[in-house]
Amino acid sequence: MSGVMTQLFMFLVIWWLTLFAVLPWGVRRTESNDAGHDPGAPANPMLLKKALITTVIAAAIWGAAFLFFRVFGFTLMDLIERSGL
Template sequence: MTQIFMFLVIWWLTLFVVLPWGVRRTENADAGHDPGAPANPMLLKKALATTAIAAVIWGAAFIFFRVYGFSLLELIEKFGF
C-alpha cells in the first residue's frame, strides 16, 4: 500500500512539471474564452509522459529503499532532518 501511495505522490508532482510542456496560447480567442488558455493541451500525451517519468523515479526509489536496504528513518537520523 505504501508503494502505491508513493507512486501516486510522485505521479502528481511529475504532472505539475509536465503540464507546461508545449503550451501555446490560442491566437484568436472567441468571445467568452480565456485568451491564455492553451490551443491544444495534449493531455493524453502529457498523462502518458507523466506515467513514464513517474515510473522511472518510483523504480529508482524502490531500488534505493528495498533492494539496497536503506530506510527513510535511517536517512533522517543520519542527516538530522
C-alpha cells in the same frame, strides 16, 4: 515501505507531482479572440501525451526509490542520520 498499498500510494503521489511539473511543457496560447474564450487557455493541451510522459517519469522515480529503499535496504532513519539532522 513494504506493503503493496504503500507502494501504490507512493506512486500516485509521485505521479501527481510529476504531472504538475509536466503540464506546462509545450503550452501555446490560443490565437482566437472570440468572445468567451480565455486568451491564456492552451490551444492544444496534449493531455494524453502529457499523461503518458508523466507515467514514464513517475515510474522511473518510483523505481529508483524502490531500489533505494527495498533492494539496497536504506530507511528514512538512515538518511536522517547520514544528513546530520
